[in-house]
Every structure is written in structure tokens, then in C-alpha cells.
Amino acid sequence: MRSSRSRGTAGGGRPTGARRPRVSATGDAGVKSGITWAGRLGSCGCGLLIAVLAQVGSLPLFIVTVLAIVSVTVGVGLFALPVVMIAVRGLANYQRRVSGEWSGVRIDVPYRSAGEVDAYEAVGSWRHCRRLLADPATWRDLVWMLLDAPIGLVLGLLPASLVAYGLNGVFVTPLLWEQMGPRWGFGLIWPIRNQTDAYLAIPQGVLLVVVGLLVASPVLALHARFNRLLLAPTRAARLALRVERLTETRSQSVDAQAAELRRIERDLHDGAQARLVSLGMSLGLADTLVERDPVMVRRLLADAMDSSSAALSELRDLVRGIHPPVLAERGLEGAVRALAVSMALPTEVDLALPSRPRPPVESAAYFAIAEALANATKHSGADRTWVRMWYADGSLWMQVGDNGRGGADPEGGSGLRGLQRRLAAFDGVLELSSPVGGPTLVTMELPCAL
Numbered sequence: 001m002r003s004s005r006s007r008g009t010a011g012g013g014r015p016t017g018a019r020r021p022r023v024s025a026t027g028d029a030g031v032k033s034g035i036t037w038a039g040r041l042g043s044c045g046c047g048l049l050i051a052v053l054a055q056v057g058s059l060p061l062f063i064v065t066v067l068a069i070v071s072v073t074v075g076v077g078l079f080a081l082p083v084v085m086i087a088v089r090g091l092a093n094y095q096r097r098v099s100g101e102w103s104g105v106r107i108d109v110p111y112r113s114a115g116e117v118d119a120y121e122a123v124g125s126w127r128h129c130r131r132l133l134a135d136p137a138t139w140r141d142l143v144w145m146l147l148d149a150p151i152g153l154v155l156g157l158l159p160a161s162l163v164a165y166g167l168n169g170v171f172v173t174p175l176l177w178e179q180m181g182p183r184w185g186f187g188l189i190w191p192i193r194n195q196t197d198a199y200l201a202i203p204q205g206v207l208l209v210v211v212g213l214l215v216a217s218p219v220l221a222l223h224a225r226f227n228r229l230l231l232a233p234t235r236a237a238r239l240a241l242r243v244e245r246l247t248e249t250r251s252q253s254v255d256a257q258a259a260e261l262r263r264i265e266r267d268l269h270d271g272a273q274a275r276l277v278s279l280g281m282s283l284g285l286a287d288t289l290v291e292r293d294p295v296m297v298r299r300l301l302a303d304a305m306d307s308s309s310a311a312l313s314e315l316r317d318l319v320r321g322i323h324p325p326v327l328a329e330r331g332l333e334g335a336v337r338a339l340a341v342s343m344a345l346p347t348e349v350d351l352a353l354p355s356r357p358r359p360p361v362e363s364a365a366y367f368a369i370a371e372a373l374a375n376a377t378k379h380s381g382a383d384r385t386w387v388r389m390w391y392a393d394g395s396l397w398m399q400v401g402d403n404g405r406g407g408a409d410p411e412g413g414s415g416l417r418g419l420q421r422r423l424a425a426f427d428g429v430l431e432l433s434s435p436v437g438g439p440t441l442v443t444m445e446l447p448c449a450l
Contacts, residue, residue, distance in 0.1 A: 043216035044160045046102050050095075050223060051156025054148050057091050062145035072129055081129050085138065092141050092231055095148075099224035103217070107224075110137040110233030110241070136237060144230035155223045162212030169205025174198045246427070275311035279304050324366065332362045336387060339370055344377055345402075348386040354450050357396060361448045364426055365389075365396060371419055372400035372442045380404025380440060396446040406438035419444070 061084070068084045071077035089111065096107040112135045132138055173186045177198040185191045187204035233241060286300040327335040333351045340347035356362065369387060376385050382404030389398050408416070419442070420430045426446050434440040 037213060040213040040216050043102065043220050044163055044212065046098065046220060047156040047158070047216060047223075048160045049156070050098070050220075051153050051160075053091065053095075054150075054152030054156060058145040058152060059149040061088050061091060062142065062149065065142055065145070069133070072133075078126060078129055081132060082125070085132050088138075088141050088145070092144065095227050096231055099227050103221040103224035105221065105224035105228055107228050107232045108238075110140075110231070110237045111135060112137070112240070112244070136234070140230050144227070147226075147230070151226055152223065155219050155226075159212045159216035159219055162208050162215070166205040166208030166210075166212060169201040169208065171205075173201040173205070177201075275307045279307040279311065282307065327362055327366055328359075331356045332365055333389075335362075335366050336369055336389065339366070339373065340387060343373055343385065345382060345385050347373065348384070350387070351389045353389065353391050353396070357446075357448050357450060361396065361426065361446055364422060364428075365398060365444075365446055368419055368422055368444055368446075369398055369400060371422075372444075375408075375416070375442075376400065376402040376404065376440065379408070380406075380438075382438070382440075391450050394447060394449065396448050396450070398444040398446070399441060400444075401439050401441045403439050405436075406434045406440050407436045408432060408434035408440050416442075 065081075065084050065088055068077045068080040072081055093109065096109065099105040099107050112131070169186045173180075173184075173192070174195075177184055177192045177195075180192075183191050186198075186201040187208075189197050189200055189204075192198050192201070282300045282304040286297045286304070289297050289300070324335060326338050330338065333353055336351060337349055340349045357365065369389075373385060373387070376382055380402045382402035385400065385402045387398070387400055389396070391397070416430070416432065422428075423430050423444055423446060426448070428444060428446040430445075431443045432441070433443070
């Protein structure tokens with residue numbers, strides 16, 4: 001749930017044919033290590049962070065994890081291993097997120113689901129420790145931490161070291177070369193014998209700074225690919241995760257379908273059925289009074305007409321909630337445009353589909369967009385929303401955004417969780433970007449053929 005702005009962005013045009021990288025849920029909608037000098041400088045800072053984490057995170061955690069695994073045999077590890085693995089997976093997930101945000105290298109989480117496990121119950125549980133040790137991702141994390149200690153240190157420090165050494169040549173060496181001693185030099189000049197030699201350090205320093213900034217992003221990308229080599233799920237793990245997810249979503253779909261049937265039954269019982277019963281009673285009473293009280297009969301017939309109109313209206317509303325007529329008549333694009341016109345907030349629409357999806361996909365996409373727009377209208381505090389929809393690489397992509405206050409949390413309410421369940425029934429994905437202050441972007445993917 002934490003990428004290029006080439007399409008589907010708040011201010012961009014129609015999406016291009018390239019596949020849109022997934023939007024993260026941490027508040028950043030674009031790859032940070034871009035082509036600007038500020039982005040390259042940020043990449044240097046990120047490299048320093050990676051180097052620090054390699055020494056204070058990966059290396060110590062590797063040692064502690066090995067000790068915890070060994071101590072499982074004597075019982076102590078039953079309490080230590082679950083806690084240590086929380087830290088290990090937290091560090092690995094952070095590196096996955098950094099790889100995606102700074103280098104555009106998406107790394108999926110490979111861990112097997114443990115279901116709903118309480119943190120206190122997990123500590124001291126042999127079953128939970130056995131599950132952790134049986135997960136291949138645990139051992140891949142262990143190898144990654146061992147290798148990341150030297151690799152992360154070297155790759156992380158390389159750009160920043162070039163920049164720091166270059167700045168030394170520009171600002172320090174020309175001024176303090178005499179105080180550095182007779183053996184002091186810089187770059188190609190060893191030692192520095194006079195002021196002219198000291199000034200020659202300036203162009204060398206500028207060159208090193210530029211080189212350091214230029215290589216920062218490629219070096220980060222190299223580290224991200226190293227991370228992907230060990231932190232991404234293997235083909236077998238992907239298959240196992242897919243089977244697990246399909247099993248879960250199938251159960252959720254059955255539950256959602258049963259809940260929808262109960263809702264329809266309740267709406268029919270409390271709405272249209274009551275109206276039709278009232279209609280029948282009015283007509284029956286009118287039949288008994290047709291000769292004795294024509295005035296009352298006319299009044300009863302008027303009530304019956306009102307009841308039939310109300311029942312028809314409620315049935316139409318019910319059908320609209322199941323499958324909107326506008327969706328069948330105009331297709332997904334026309335239905336979304338009609339939905340945008342009916343919204344309380346001004347809604348910009350940018351749709352580009354080569355053809356109509358199948359009816360189940362159309363319905364799921366329509367209701368997903370409708371629910372996302374409703375959430376934005378009710379909770380975002382925005383004064384403008386937008387909808388983007390395009391088809392690429394075998395998937396229908398939808399993006400709903402607003403310029404509100406941001407800070408949306410998928411765990412804070414049922415709206416986004418309901419969207420996730422609706423999309424999961426079609427093996428779809430929802431990803432959220434909602435930094436505090438906005439904008440909020442809800443990006444949804446539905447695999448389908450058009």
C-alpha cells in the first residue's frame with residue numbers, strides 16, 4: 001500500500017502507452033532520484049543513509065538473528081526470534097520502499113501470511129517460530145543482511161565521498177594547503193608545492209562534485225537491483241502467494257456476495273414489498289367500497305397509485321445499486337462521465353479505453369470509482385477531484401485524486417478496505433498515496449482483456 005508521473009497525474013494529460021509504475025502509500029507519487037540537481041543531491045543523502053543502515057542495521061541484525069535462530073534449540077530463541085524478525089522485516093521492507101521511491105525498482109513483499117497473530121501470542125510460540133523458519137524469505141533476508149553490510153557501505157558512500165572530496169578541493173585545499181604539511185596534495189597534484197598548485201585543486205574538485213552527483217542515481221539503482229535480487233519473492237514464492245491470495249479473495253467474495261444478497265432481501269422486504277402489500281390492501285378495500293362510497297374508492301385508488309409509484313422508484317434504486325442502467329446503456333466511459341457530472345465537487349475526467357470491458361469488470365470498475373469519489377467528497381476537504389482511466393499491459397488502470405488535506409489511512413475506515421475487497425475479487429490492486437497536505441491519489445488496477 002508506500003513511480004513516474006508520466007501518466008494519470010493530477011496535472012498531467014492522457015496516459016501514455018508505457019506501464020505506469022505503482023503509486024506508493026507513503027506519500028510520494030514519483031521517483032525521487034530524478035534528473036534535477038536537487039534530486040541527485042538527495043540521492044547522495046539517500047546513499048549515506050543506506051551506508052549507515054548497512055552498518056548499524058544490517059550487520060548487527062544479522063548477528064542477532066543468527067544468535068536467535070541458534071538459541072531456539074534451547075528455548076530462549078522462542079522469545080527472541082519473533083521480536084528480532086519484526087526488526088529484520090521492518091528493515092527489509094524499508095529498503096524495498098527506498099528502492100521503489102528513489103530508483104523506481106519495485107520489490108514485492110515475499111513473506112508468507114501468518115494470519116491474525118497477536119504480538120504477545122507470537123512471543124514464545126514454537127508454532128510461530130517454526131513458521132518463520134520455514135519461510136524461505138527469512139533465509140533470503142539473512143543472506144541479504146550479510147551481503148548488504150559491505151555492499152551497502154561501498155555503494156552508499158561512493159557518491160557522497162566523491163562530493164565531499166570535491167568540496168574539499170574547492171573550498172579547503174586552496175586556503176589551507178600550507179597548514180596541511182609538505183606532503184599534502186589533492187587529486188593529480190601530490191604534493192602541493194605552491195599556491196598555483198593549490199588553485200589547480202579547484203577545477204578538479206568541481207569535476208569530482210559533478211561526477212559524484214551524476215553517479216548518485218545510477219549507484220542507488222545498482223543497490224536497488226541488488227536488493228531486488230534477494231528481497232523480491234522467487235517464482236515459487238510468487239506462485240504460493242498468489243494461491244494464498246486467491247484463496248483469501250475467494251472467501252471474501254463469497255462473504256461479500258452473501259452480504260449483498262442479504263442487503264437486497266432487506267431492501268425488498270422493508271421497501272418495495274411493504275409498498276406492494278399496502279397497494280394490495282388499498283385495492284381490496286376499494287373493491288368492497290366501489291358501490292357504497294365512490295369518493296372513498298377514488299381516494300384509495302389515488303393512494304394505490306402513489307404506492308405503486310413509490311414501489312417502482314425503490315425498485316429502480318435497488319436495480320441501480322446492483323447494475324446501473326447507465327452502465328449498460330453508455331458503457332463504462334459514459335457511466336463515469338455521468339457520475340462525474342452528478343458529484344458535488346467539480347470533477348475532471350480523462351478516459352482512454354480502446355473498447356468496453358466485460359460487464360463484471362465494468363461494474364467493479366464503476367463502483368470502485370464511485371466509492372473513491374464519494375470518499376473524497378466526504379472526507380478530503382477538497383474543492384476539486386479528478387478521474388483518470390486507461391488500459392495498459394493487460395490491466396485497466398483507474399486513478400481517483402483530490403486536492404484535499406491528505407493523510408488518508410486505509411486502516412482508519414471501512415471505505416478503502418471495501419475498495420480493496422471489491423478489487424481483490426478480480427485479482428485487482430489498490431495503492432494509495434496520501435501525504436499530509438495532499439494531494440490524495442487512489443490508483444486501482446484490474447487485470448482484464450480489452
